[in-house]
Amino acid sequence: MTPVYLIPVPGAGTICSAASTRGRALGNETTVEGSAEAAGIAGAFLGARRRGGSLPGFPGRIPDDLVAAYAVQDLAIAGWPDRVVGWKVGFIAPERRDRSGDDRLLGPIFAGQLQAAGDGVRFPVFTGGFGAIEAEYVLRVEADAPADKLDWTPAEACALPARLFIGVEIASSPLATINQLGPRVVVSDFGNNNGLVLGAEIPGWQDIPASGLRAETAIDGQVVGVGGAATLPGGLLAAYAFALARSARRGRPLRAGELIATGNATGIHDILPGQVGRVRFEGHGEIVGLAVAVPGADGGAHA
Numbered sequence: 057m058t059p060v061y062l063i064p065v066p067g068a069g070t071i072c073s074a075a076s077t078r079g080r081a082l083g084n085e086t087t088v089e090g091s092a093e094a095a096g097i098a099g100a101f102l103g104a105r106r107r108g109g110s111l112p113g114f115p116g117r118i119p120d121d122l123v124a125a126y127a128v129q130d131l132a133i134a135g136w137p138d139r140v141v142g143w144k145v146g147f148i149a150p151e152r153r154d155r156s157g158d159d160r161l162l163g164p165i166f167a168g169q170l171q172a173a174g175d176g177v178r179f180p181v182f183t184g185g186f187g188a189i190e191a192e193y194v195l196r197v198e199a200d201a202p203a204d205k206l207d208w209t210p211a212e213a214c215a216l217p218a219r220l221f222i223g224v225e226i227a228s229s230p231l232a233t234i235n236q237l238g239p240r241v242v243v244s245d246f247g248n249n250n251g252l253v254l255g256a257e258i259p260g261w262q263d264i265p266a267s268g269l270r271a272e273t274a275i276d277g278q279v280v281g282v283g284g285a286a287t288l289p290g291g292l293l294a295a296y297a298f299a300l301a302r303s304a305r306r307g308r309p310l311r312a313g314e315l316i317a318t319g320n321a322t323g324i325h326d327i328l329p330g331q332v333g334r335v336r337f338e339g340h341g342e343i344v345g346l347a348v349a350v351p352g353a354d355g356g357a358h359a
Contacts (some may be wrong), residue, residue, distance in 0.1 A: 163247010
């Protein structure tokens with residue numbers, strides 16, 4: 057396992073005072089009705105997730121752009137028997153962006169896959185697929201976002217009340233090559249998300265410099281990544297602003313109580329069933345969990 061070290065960049069001022077007032081207009085796309093092809097892709101991923109199985113490759117033609125990928129995701133959300141309680145935000149490298157200009161992507165977090173930190177935490181990963189954990193700073197929205205506001209700057213996002221928590225995202229998909237194939241594939245399969253562990257609150261987070269929020273991830277006692285809020289491109293509020301804007305443009309404006317996992321703060325760390333992951337958030341607690349295989353439809357683990 058190759059360690060990943062994301063070194064925090066020193067920053068001036070607190071998270072909110074350092075927020076840029078400049079925004080970037082997102083493409084004016086909304087959810088579109090899925091085609092038979094999109095429905096087939098969504099159905100294949102849903103079937104693999106239900107049986108705890110893996111897929112040998114992407115089940116169809118990769119969507120042409122992120123708009124088409126979100127159409128697949130919307131169909132999959134509609135077909136999953138659970139309610140969305142939040143969204144994971146993932147960063148898109150510049151060379152992998154499309155005509156939308158989006159520098160991030162969204163994936164749903166479902167109620168049944170939300171865990172509270174403590175004893176007995178499990179990280180369910182797909183055997184034969186992709187499995188990793190990510191240290192996350194998680195915002196909980198405390199007021200409904202205006203449904204007709206489609207553009208958000210980080211400074212505007214800071215003004216929408218939210219609380220901040222430590223967390224761990226379980227990044228797992230039945231498709232082992234999901235990240236290699238790029239953001240349109242990631243979006244198509246729930247953003248490569250298979251759950252979120254929510255830990256302690258970080259009180260007064262708006263008044264803490266980003267460089268003061270540091271984290272470290274270890275697998276089986278070996279440190280594999282260090283970083284923190286300052287390693288997130290644009291910071292926590294850039295991720296928050298993106299989630300607000302893209303959700304509104306999809307016809308899903310954020311509501312009070314929804315969670316936003318703002319992005320991997322120490323890297324993306326592969327984990328296998330039987331391994332123990334531990335994420336320490338300096339001064340704010342830690343989250344420890346055991347990776348387990350996603351059970352099949354019959355209750356057993358399937359490859």
